[in-house]
Amino acid sequence: MxxxxxxxxxxxxxxxxxxxxxxxxxxxxxxxxxxxSQSHHASKARRVIQIFCPGGMSQVDTFDYKPELEKRNGKPFDTDGTLQFFASKPGNCRGSHWKFRQHGESGRWMSDLFPRLATCVDDMAFIYSMHSKTALHGPACFMMNTGFTLPGFPSMGSWVTYGLGSEADDLPAFVVLPDPRGLPPGGIINWGAGFLPAEHQATTLDTSNPSQPIADLxxxxxxxxxxxxxxxxxxxxxxxxxxxxxxxxxxxxxxxxxxxxxxxxxxxxxxxxxxxDLSRETAATQQLYHTDHPEIGPFGRQCLLARRLAQRGVRFVQIYCGAENTTAKKIRPNWDSHEDLSRDHGYWGAVLDAGASALLTDLKQQGMLDDTLVICTTEFGRQPAAQGDGGKGRDHNAGAFTAWLAGGGIKGGVGYGTTDELGYTAVENPTYSYDLHATALHLLGIDHTRLTFYHNGIERRLTDVHGHLIQEILA
Structure with missing residues (x-):
């Protein structure tokens, strides 16, 4: 074609x-x-809400607790001087900028960056051993969205709607809610249909313009x-x-x-x-999402809109928490914290914490969490060593990051895979996007090896020739 x-x-x-x-x-x-289309087996989830945090969220400051890194704080990370990070030579070891604590009946560790999300920990499954094939923002975003580092391949949302269609007759099957600050690294290619029929690419909605939510509607x-x-x-x-x-x-x-x-x-x-129209929601619901807050409100509105769309039959909703990394002004426009991680992650952490926790809480209250798969990921992680003037930032790290899932057939309060004692690289059950995608498709009733599209002589898949089901996080 x-x-x-x-x-x-x-x-x-x-x-x-x-x-x-x-x-x-x-x-x-x-x-x-x-x-x-008919699913390949009984599904646990009917729909997906995915939160994407572009820029590279630091695993060692958020979900992946590393007491050894804290012990070595200030000591050389690369004692023989042979390592080269993405944009810098390694600085000294730098422990988490936030204290870690255990939460819930599961006792899962989470940093104080996420006090609200920590209350949901027993509904969440963490993949600590995610890694990527690249430390470049655009290609890494492509890989997490499409399974390939090159542009031009269909996004996961496109594959899901190609396989399952939609439950709605009057709304798109696949909707993306970009960050109000702008598009993510790589732009609209992140949610394109690639070589799939064009009707499977996403429709973007503007949460900041209620009178014209869809351009030129x-x-x-x-x-x-x-x-x-x-x-x-x-x-x-x-x-x-x-x-x-x-x-x-x-x-x-x-x-x-x-x-x-x-x-x-x-x-x-x-x-x-x-x-x-978010004004149709109760005052209590709007307060839950902090929709009127000048900083965390925009993402809260995105999350609330995602719930409303899912409730009305939209199959796949993707929310972006961060935009293209254009310049480092007062606060970077995403999670890319090279200069000052406390400043940038401190800002974006509060944004994600409020919106994601409200979404999980609301879905549960609405009786939707059991059949809604929620995924939160970033394109790669950050280094355990310090970077920048004064050692306040962290460089890119394709070797390790954390993703979490909830709802829709996920076993809450569990973890899968591990990184080394400093959080530098995935060592137990290293996991690529292929495995995350294969697991998500399975929960939707799709065998990832059978969801194919013939293109240029190849039966193409979202998972390429890779991918395995992560049984350990399934309920």
Missing amino acids: SIDPNASHSRREFLQTAGGGLGGLALTAMLAGEGR FPPKGIAEVTPTTDRAGLEFLQKLNRLHQQSRSGNSELDARIKAYEMAAQLQLSAPEAT
């Missing part, structure tokens, strides 16, 4: 200019109810000539043009996706505003 991007580009520009209402949706997965205000009646007439005219155009291009999945998007325009103009 091949698509000519140049040929579709001019049509896309035309539709975005002339449509007055759905240009930004033309290539998204809007016909959510179509393509429902409604006609621009202030133009007298554009009314609901004329807008509907314009959509119908464009559909006629698209149908004529389609007759000689039956294999163009981008055109098919565009036509389906316009067919759902009227439904979306009704369903999207209702689904994204």
